Amino acid sequence: MQLLTSTAACPRRPLLVSYFPRCDWVIMSYRRACGRGRSQPMGAAWMARERRQPRQPLSTRPAATRVPPSQRQRVQSCRRAADTTRRARAAPARCTRVTPKTAPCAQPYRTRRPPPRTLHARRRPAMKYNGVDIDFDPNAKDDTVTAAQETTTSRRKERVDLVWRDLSFSVMVAAKKDASSAPPAPPPPEALVAEAEAPLKRARHPKHVEKQILQSMSGAVRAGSMLAVMGSSGAGKTSLLNLLAGRITSKNARAAGAVFVNGKPREYASFKKLAAYVLQDDDMFAELTVKEQLTYAALLRLPASMPREKKLLRVQRVIQELGLAKVQHTMVGNQIVRGISGGERKRLNIGAELVTDPALLFLDEPTTGLDSFNALNVMTSLRQLASNGRTIVSTIHQPRSSIFALFDQLCLLSEGRVMYFGPARDAVPYFASLSFQSPAQFNPADFFLDLLSVDPRSKEREDATKARVEYLGDRFVNQAAPLPIEHPDHDVEAPVAAQPDTSAEGPHDDRLMDTEFQSSWLNEFFVLCGRSLKLARRERTANGVRLGQVFFFSIILGLIWLNNGRTDDDGGAARLSLGGVLFFIIINQAFGGVFAVIFGFPLERSIITRERASSTYRTSSYFLSKTLTDFPKTLFFNTLFCLIVYWMVGLNPTVGAFFVFILVIFLTSFVSESLAIAVSVMTGDAQSAAGIIPVFIILGVLFGGFFIGASELDGWIAWAKWLSFVFYAFNALGKNEFGGREFDNPQIQAANKAALNTFNDLSMWENIAGLCGILVIFRLMGYLFLHYLRGPKFLKF
Numbered sequence: 001m002q003l004l005t006s007t008a009a010c011p012r013r014p015l016l017v018s019y020f021p022r023c024d025w026v027i028m029s030y031r032r033a034c035g036r037g038r039s040q041p042m043g044a045a046w047m048a049r050e051r052r053q054p055r056q057p058l059s060t061r062p063a064a065t066r067v068p069p070s071q072r073q074r075v076q077s078c079r080r081a082a083d084t085t086r087r088a089r090a091a092p093a094r095c096t097r098v099t100p101k102t103a104p105c106a107q108p109y110r111t112r113r114p115p116p117r118t119l120h121a122r123r124r125p126a127m128k129y130n131g132v133d134i135d136f137d138p139n140a141k142d143d144t145v146t147a148a149q150e151t152t153t154s155r156r157k158e159r160v161d162l163v164w165r166d167l168s169f170s171v172m173v174a175a176k177k178d179a180s181s182a183p184p185a186p187p188p189p190e191a192l193v194a195e196a197e198a199p200l201k202r203a204r205h206p207k208h209v210e211k212q213i214l215q216s217m218s219g220a221v222r223a224g225s226m227l228a229v230m231g232s233s234g235a236g237k238t239s240l241l242n243l244l245a246g247r248i249t250s251k252n253a254r255a256a257g258a259v260f261v262n263g264k265p266r267e268y269a270s271f272k273k274l275a276a277y278v279l280q281d282d283d284m285f286a287e288l289t290v291k292e293q294l295t296y297a298a299l300l301r302l303p304a305s306m307p308r309e310k311k312l313l314r315v316q317r318v319i320q321e322l323g324l325a326k327v328q329h330t331m332v333g334n335q336i337v338r339g340i341s342g343g344e345r346k347r348l349n350i351g352a353e354l355v356t357d358p359a360l361l362f363l364d365e366p367t368t369g370l371d372s373f374n375a376l377n378v379m380t381s382l383r384q385l386a387s388n389g390r391t392i393v394s395t396i397h398q399p400r401s402s403i404f405a406l407f408d409q410l411c412l413l414s415e416g417r418v419m420y421f422g423p424a425r426d427a428v429p430y431f432a433s434l435s436f437q438s439p440a441q442f443n444p445a446d447f448f449l450d451l452l453s454v455d456p457r458s459k460e461r462e463d464a465t466k467a468r469v470e471y472l473g474d475r476f477v478n479q480a481a482p483l484p485i486e487h488p489d490h491d492v493e494a495p496v497a498a499q500p501d502t503s504a505e506g507p508h509d510d511r512l513m514d515t516e517f518q519s520s521w522l523n524e525f526f527v528l529c530g531r532s533l534k535l536a537r538r539e540r541t542a543n544g545v546r547l548g549q550v551f552f553f554s555i556i557l558g559l560i561w562l563n564n565g566r567t568d569d570d571g572g573a574a575r576l577s578l579g580g581v582l583f584f585i586i587i588n589q590a591f592g593g594v595f596a597v598i599f600g601f602p603l604e605r606s607i608i609t610r611e612r613a614s615s616t617y618r619t620s621s622y623f624l625s626k627t628l629t630d631f632p633k634t635l636f637f638n639t640l641f642c643l644i645v646y647w648m649v650g651l652n653p654t655v656g657a658f659f660v661f662i663l664v665i666f667l668t669s670f671v672s673e674s675l676a677i678a679v680s681v682m683t684g685d686a687q688s689a690a691g692i693i694p695v696f697i698i699l700g701v702l703f704g705g706f707f708i709g710a711s712e713l714d715g716w717i718a719w720a721k722w723l724s725f726v727f728y729a730f731n732a733l734g735k736n737e738f739g740g741r742e743f744d745n746p747q748i749q750a751a752n753k754a755a756l757n758t759f760n761d762l763s764m765w766e767n768i769a770g771l772c773g774i775l776v777i778f779r780l781m782g783y784l785f786l787h788y789l790r791g792p793k794f795l796k797f
């Protein structure tokens, strides 16, 4: 037994096991009896291995394989290492331990332990169901990357290295009248005495205080690599992204610092051509297909010198690059109409920016709202874009570990300060060196967020977490070396070498022009007209509702005033009642036009704001195309309405009068739509617009001349009628119906004359001109509000 005890702790033990395979349980039993338990279960592992790979007895082995006892320990560890490598090779590549130099960018974060022994290491029969291989390997390398790589032949010629130094950002915010905004330092006693003696003055609070959002941020990202900007909510990720992209919109904001592009200070005009920004919101036209969305983006954003076929080729390439081929003919959809999935939508959002082939891509939380599988798909597509030579900067919330592993570089923010900037794979060791060790098998992204978030749940926790964040911020500032502008120093895989453009597009006419807009005004106008007409045709729900409204009101009105225009045996009463139906028709059409806009336009406005921010087209070409394409739709619904109501009521039976009637009703509807557009643009949101627009319509109705005659209004307010579009419309319809009519029945003739006298002194055409004038004013206001009030204005620093 003494022999066995000493053998258990001795390096010769494996040899003993190989000669006496059953002795191991004897050793274990003895060790258990001695109280050592299973603390060193090596014997069992060796036995198992020896059984799997029975070795020759020592005496029969070649002499070369025999090793002196002094080296056995090393040999054992070498064997274990070889064994680990064998298992790791059998296991998927993502689990392998890799050295920094050999680690490809797409490798997930390296664990410090050798990979656990999993089922994948063992050979097992492939799982099949209905003859299909349904094996699942969570660590398997995503072959869509490789597939996309194969389909994308071109590599970028234009490459962007981005460096930023000492960026800071602050905004003026309203001061709170609480303890925190009161003067912080207590005054000295003598000041208190003086204050007590002085006449009582109220403490003055500044109205606005400066809120520091980002402080002294520096960093760099190289072409071909992908930078993740991470941090808890409110850490300043979006603000940093906006600063880097040159898209700070706040009016009261102040920004400082410098951004360098390929070693030179950023120039906004050329930077705009290089960079694209993918917003978090993926508002898109629901009625267009994936391919149509990208095609319109290409037709509008690619240079006029590039032939249409090449633009379409570019669209195909983007579709391939983002893996959207399967859904290219599917409508985008929305909550009502089912369309593409959330992940595909995000990729389409990215694709709309990729059509210009930007060298630098900024993305604000591209995975928000996606499940982790779709999020991985989107990020894999981005990884692919980076591998092709683009520079990608993306903010991201809580990426799963496989997404985190796709990033080359990491910028961790907290409380507007940098906590870490450098290679993503070095972040865990960095924090470990500061005694903040990430638990094994823990998603590093989760660890960073937990470590760097300020916990507001109690005062103690808040103080402790704030102090930790402050400490980490100070440590990073103290150790971080200044970044060279020319050659940002970070250890990432060398980017792909610049190659000639081998794509089918050819090398020449696809270069973006130096002008702000790439397309001519006329081209923009025609493309936007085509898009608007297509959308107008496909808005099935809105069109269906409006059609129902037209039929319902025209038939109801027709039934209530049925044949009143033809009746000649009631002493003129029916004739006099026609003023009521004319006025009601105007009110109905005014409100119908408004509601068509209130609920549809806000989405369109947010899309065009985004498109204009990317200089996709001019405001004027958009607005004119919208005006022109709204025209046929409004005309169609109004003509249908007139056709029904006009003949049911029996209004002026001449063809000319009928067409004038249609014209006035159409203009009324178009004016109210224009009013709704102007107010929607001015207010900026649907709720406020829905509250304000009816006020304007009701005022118009009030001064329209039906409830109180124009001549009966008091002088101080009489002018208001000239601003009312209902006034012009009602008078024009009145003149059209009652003017110049001759009846055999004198009573009817008298009633007609009496009705005519209630209208204003302007002629019918003068009233129509007044209506047109108001239409032009409202449309112009809409354009000016859109161009100046809601235009993308970015702070330059």
Ligand SMILES: Nc1ncnc2c1ncn2[C@@H]1O[C@H](COP(=O)(O)OP(=O)(O)OP(=O)(O)O)[C@@H](O)[C@H]1O
Residues within 6 Å of the ligand: 171, 173, 211, 213, 231, 232, 233, 234, 235, 236, 237, 238, 239, 240, 250, 253
């Ligand atoms: N224009 C502004 N006016 C006032 N405060 C602002 C403004 N812009 C940003 N902030 C504040 O700055 C902080 C950082 O905002 P930012 O949007 O950059 O954070 P974030 O890290 O992107 O947050 P999230 O992940 O929630 O989007 C927040 O507290 C925000 O309220």
